[in-house]
Structure formats: structure tokens, C-alpha cells
Amino acid sequence: MAVLQxxxxxxxxxxxxxxxxxxxxxxxxxGGNGEGKTNLLDAIWYLSMTKSAFSTSDRYNFRHGTSAxxxxxxxxxxxxxxxxxxxxxxxxxxxxxxxxxxxxxxxSEHIGVLPIVMVSPADIAMVSESGEERRxxxxxxxxxxxxxxxxxxxxxNRFLLQRNKLxxxxxxxxxxxxxxxxxxxxxxxxxxxxxxxxxxxxxPIVQQYYAEISGGREQVGIEYRSDLHRGDLREILLDRRxxxxxxxxxxxxxxxxxxxFSMDGHPxxxxxxxxxxxxxxxxxxxxxxxxxxxxxxxxxxxLLDDLFDxxxxxxxxxxxxxxxxxxxxxxxxxxxxxxxxESIVDSLTAxxxxxxxxxxxxxxxxx
Numbered sequence: 001m002a003v004l005q006x007x008x009x010x011x012x013x014x015x016x017x018x019x020x021x022x023x024x025x026x027x028x029x030x031g032g033n034g035e036g037k038t039n040l041l042d043a044i045w046y047l048s049m050t051k052s053a054f055s056t057s058d059r060y061n062f063r064h065g066t067s068a069x070x071x072x073x074x075x076x077x078x079x080x081x082x083x084x085x086x087x088x089x090x091x092x093x094x095x096x097x098x099x100x101x102x103x104x105x106x107x108s109e110h111i112g113v114l115p116i117v118m119v120s121p122a123d124i125a126m127v128s129e130s131g132e133e134r135r136x137x138x139x140x141x142x143x144x145x146x147x148x149x150x151x152x153x154x155x156x157n158r159f160l161l162q163r164n165k166l167x168x169x170x171x172x173x174x175x176x177x178x179x180x181x182x183x184x185x186x187x188x189x190x191x192x193x194x195x196x197x198x199x200x201x202x203x204p205i206v207q208q209y210y211a212e213i214s215g216g217r218e219q220v221g222i223e224y225r226s227d228l229h230r231g232d233l234r235e236i237l238l239d240r241r242x243x244x245x246x247x248x249x250x251x252x253x254x255x256x257x258x259x260x261f262s263m264d265g266h267p268x269x270x271x272x273x274x275x276x277x278x279x280x281x282x283x284x285x286x287x288x289x290x291x292x293x294x295x296x297x298x299x300x301x302x303l304l305d306d307l308f309d310x311x312x313x314x315x316x317x318x319x320x321x322x323x324x325x326x327x328x329x330x331x332x333x334x335x336x337x338x339x340x341x342e343s344i345v346d347s348l349t350a351x352x353x354x355x356x357x358x359x360x361x362x363x364x365x366x367x
Contacts, residue, residue: 002075004073007072008070009070012062016360028335030341036359036360037306041332045303048144050087054120108150109147128269138195138199141291170248206222213279215315220262222260275312301330304331354366
């Protein structure tokens, strides 16, 4: 597996300059709210995914008063080699991603090299917000495991943007629309098939994890909904052409896919308590971990941000037993409750590192 040995962070969020070395097992970060715990985890995420887990624009990642940030990480890679990955982002959108000081031909080539999973309070958006949040989650997972999937989604989105521009301009060119439809359909089919297969593989694992966390009180599920369940996208777009002309955008396709989360047959966003929703999301991310582990042949890194928030003690205890029983790789765990974290982690392993943060400054703690 890829193990982060050392990270160097410069001018990222509230972190001015920090160099930290990590345990290959469990790393615990404690500190008050707003002190920088999540920012450290996001920097680790950024090194894997070349973007923030939380900010859609890089301008929110610059430390106040700066116009650039830099991240670098030294990793022990599968096969016994070491590699250094670095990212520099400047104001204006300039981004450089390098491996051992050599730039990638395309930034997307880096996605999947350092597999990673994050559990965060921000995950609640997948329950409370639109299908776009759930599509982002599925795309992030599949893009790490399969480069062709990422390429297909990127190309599909480019053709979709061009088709929508044509519709918005009111230019009604049947031949050009048919050309776009052909290209979109050719890309949509493998995207649809991979999403369907991923959902099918994910559901039983989510159900198993949720039962372990909740004590088997409720039954959860995930349903994949797509326009392509009705047939080939070319036929669907042809049938929708007049509707697209009226609305001036493409009204069918995999950009409208959704993944419906349920509990006992009802939408979890309506019937689930905060604790039940959090338990479902933790089960979802742990299931993602298992699917990625099977695909790679080794475990991805796991970032657990404020994991115990909104969980009662029974669910926390079940979750901890679950973690202790599983063969996890490198874990980064943040918690504002230092005493709770230490008591939990010390009971799991002696191979761990502790860090305390205040104002974006991280201090290793000897235990």
C-alpha cells in the first residue's frame, strides 16, 4: 500500500509552514474547532486527488494574504520503492503536479496513484442535497480505480457543455445535434454500466457495515436511477429533442443519474435521525474502502474527520470494534476530544502517533 511517511505544507488554509512525519498505522490529530485538524486531512486528500475535499475553488485554499500554496508528500509505495509527490497552486488557476520532480503529462494521470477514502461531517450533503453530491462521490471512487472511467466522464461533460451551448444559443442544427447525441451515447453506456456495477457491489457491504454499527436495528439500501435504464441514450435524446429545444439544455443523460439512499424502504433524508444518517454515511465510506481495497489489492489511506460526531456511545463502541476487527491500512483520525481519542486508539494498537494543533501549528505528542 501507499504509506504517507512525511508531508510538507506551505500556505494551505491556516497552515503557514509545517513538516510532519507519520506512523504507517494510526495518526491522531486533536485540537479545538477551527484550529486546523480538518485542514491537515484536506492537504493529505489534495495530494491524492489534486483538489480539496471541501472547496470547489482553490482561492479558498490560500492562506490569508498569500497567492499560492504548496504541498509535498513522501510515500512508501507498493513494491518497496519511495516516491515524492508535490503540488503547487498559484493564484489564477496555475497548478503543477509532479512525481519525483517530473511533471505529469495530464494532472488526471495522478488520480488513483495514491488511493484514499475520507469520512467527514461534510458527507451529510450526500443525504441532504441534490443528486450532484452523490454523483460526485461515485465519480471520485470510480475515477481512482479506473482511468478509462475518468476519461469517459471528462469527455462526456465536454460534449454535454457544447450541446447545451448550442441549445442555449437557439441554433437548431439537426445534424450537429445528432452528432453530439452519437458521441454522448457512446460515452454514456460505459459510464452507466460502471456505475450500475459499482452500486451492485456496494449495497451488500454497506448493509453489513450499517448492521454492525447500528446493532441491526434498521435495513438500509441504495437504488441507482438513470435515464439509461429506459434504453440507449441516442433514442432517448431524439425523443427529448423538442423538450430540449424548449428548455434550452439537455434534459436526459447520465448527468442526471442519482443514487437514492433508503432506510426500511423510506428515503433516509426524511426518516433517519442524525445518528442514523451519520451511521449510514460511515457504512457507505467503509464499504467504499472495502471495494477499493479489493480493486487495488491493498488498502487505501483512510481519513476520519470528526468520526464520532452525532453518534451515541453504543454506535461508537460498535464502530470501534468494527475498526479493531478489520485489516486497515494507514489511518488519520481527527477529534476535538483528546482524552477520548487516546483511550480509543491505545486500546487498538501501540503503533500510533499523536499530534496536537493550535492555530495551524501541529506538535507531535509523546505518549
